[in-house]
Amino acid sequence: MKLSDFIIKTAIVKNLKAVNKTNVLEELVSTVKKAYRLDFKPGEAVDGLLKREKIGSTGIGHGIAIPHAKVKGVTSVVGAFGRSETGIDFNALDGAPVNLIFLILAPLNGPEEYLQSLQRVSQAIKQPNFCKFLRTTHEIKGLFELFQEVDADLDKNHA
Amino acid sequence: MLIWTKIMLEECNIQITNKLGLHVRPAAQLAEIAAKYQSQITITQNSKSVNGKSIIELLTLGAGQGTLLSIKGEGDDALKAVAEIKQLITNKFGEE
Numbered sequence: 001m002k003l004s005d006f007i008i009k010t011a012i013v014k015n016l017k018a019v020n021k022t023n024v025l026e027e028l029v030s031t032v033k034k035a036y037r038l039d040f041k042p043g044e045a046v047d048g049l050l051k052r053e054k055i056g057s058t059g060i061g062h063g064i065a066i067p068h069a070k071v072k073g074v075t076s077v078v079g080a081f082g083r084s085e086t087g088i089d090f091n092a093l094d095g096a097p098v099n100l101i102f103l104i105l106a107p108l109n110g111p112e113e114y115l116q117s118l119q120r121v122s123q124a125i126k127q128p129n130f131c132k133f134l135r136t137t138h139e140i141k142g143l144f145e146l147f148q149e150v151d152a153d154l155d156k157n158h159a
Numbered sequence: 160m161l162i163w164t165k166i167m168l169e170e171c172n173i174q175i176t177n178k179l180g181l182h183v184r185p186a187a188q189l190a191e192i193a194a195k196y197q198s199q200i201t202i203t204q205n206s207k208s209v210n211g212k213s214i215i216e217l218l219t220l221g222a223g224q225g226t227l228l229s230i231k232g233e234g235d236d237a238l239k240a241v242a243e244i245k246q247l248i249t250n251k252f253g254e255e
Contacts (some may be wrong), residue, residue, distance in 0.1 A: 058183055060214045066183060093187065093214070111179045112223055118182055119221030126219055 001116040002155075003124050004147040006079045007102070011035035012140045013082040016101070024088050025049045025067055028080040028103040035080065040073030045105060059092025064131065066121055068104040068114075077117045079104045081143070083134065100134055124150045167198070169237040172229050177251035180223035183214070185252035190214045192243050198234025200244070211244070 011031055018024040029045045032038070048069030052058065059065040065088075080103045087097030102121050106114040124130050130150050137143050175181060181189075193200040193211040200211030204226060209216035211230070222228060228248070232241040 056184055056187055060183070060187070062215075064215075068183065111182075115180050115182055115221050115223050118218050122215045122218035125215050 001077075001113070001120050002151045003120050004144065004151050006077050006104075006117055006120075007081050007147060008035055009140060009144040011078070011080040012143050013080065014138060014140050014143060016082045016084045016088075019084075019086055019088065021053065021088060021090055022046070022050065024082065024084070024101060025103070028067075028082050028101065029105075031080045031082070032078055032103065032105055036078050038074060038078065040071050040105075045069060045071045049103075053091075057091040057093060059090035059094075059096075059098050061092060061094040061096070062125075062131070063087070063092075063096055063099045063135075064102070064125060065090045065092065065098040065100070066102045066104060066118065068106065068118075070108050070114075071105045072108060074105050074107050076110075077104060077106050077113050079117065081147075083143075100131060120151075120154070123154050127153060166233060167235060167237040168231070168233055169241040170229060170231045171241055171245055172227055173245055173248050175222050175224055175226045175228060175248065177254040178224055179254065180226065181217060181220060183218065185247075185254070186214045186217040188247060188252055189217060189244060192247060193240065196232070196234070196236045196240035198232045198237040198240045200240060201231040201233075203229040203231065 018027045025046050029042045049067050052069050058067045082101045084099045087099045090098040201208050202211045204220045230241050
């Protein structure tokens with residue numbers, strides 16, 4: 001499963017307007033809805049994401065968060081990526097503000113696909129310089145090219 | 160005077176049985192337990208080994224339901240660490 005397949009170019013927000021967790025989730029959910037033209041209720045998705053955050057923050061440390069939820073009306077895993085210049089308080093596990101956010105919305109069924117998307121995001125994060133380049137690239141085109149490059153590297157390594 | 164430190168090595172194999180596998184929350188729970196201990200914790204799936212204290216590394220395994228993992232602890236408190244992680248996985252991370 002490729003990162004650039006489930007986070008398409010139009011689902012990249014180079015500079016999030018939102019400055020708090022709830023608004024960031026709303027902004028990214030609305031981005032997903034527009035980018036993939038999906039028929040789901042944004043409010044339900046945001047509720048699901050917030051409910052998940054209550055169990056434990058998806059801010060996994062190093063300024064990265066992977067908020068995720070299963071949403072009715074989503075038929076395959078879809079995502080969005082957002083960068084925050086200011087940094088968002090995500091109650092991250094290491095307490096640090098979050099500035100790279102990978103949002104994942106998954107269908108109600110299909111744990112395999114969801115796990116594979118998480119696997120790809122985490123493999124990408126572990127690639128040398130990927131996060132550094134995400135933080136220093138300011139154009140959507142460049143950000144999407146980074147996704148494609150990391151996909152190519154990972155497919156080569158894990159082939 | 161000779162100070163003798165005994166390095167404990169503990170290892171066990173266990174299958175992931177919860178429906179969703181090792182996703183973000185289980186990975187966070189596992190890493191949190193692993194981090195409590197001094198011992199080095201290594202989780203291996205097939206031939207791929209990762210640091211049990213890193214959520215991101217654990218997620219790179221993409222370990223779904225039915226996956227067999229090896230849990231290895233090296234250090235003074237390895238016995239307890241591996242036992243607690245084994246318990247967490249046996250209890251399906253508190254999920255179905």
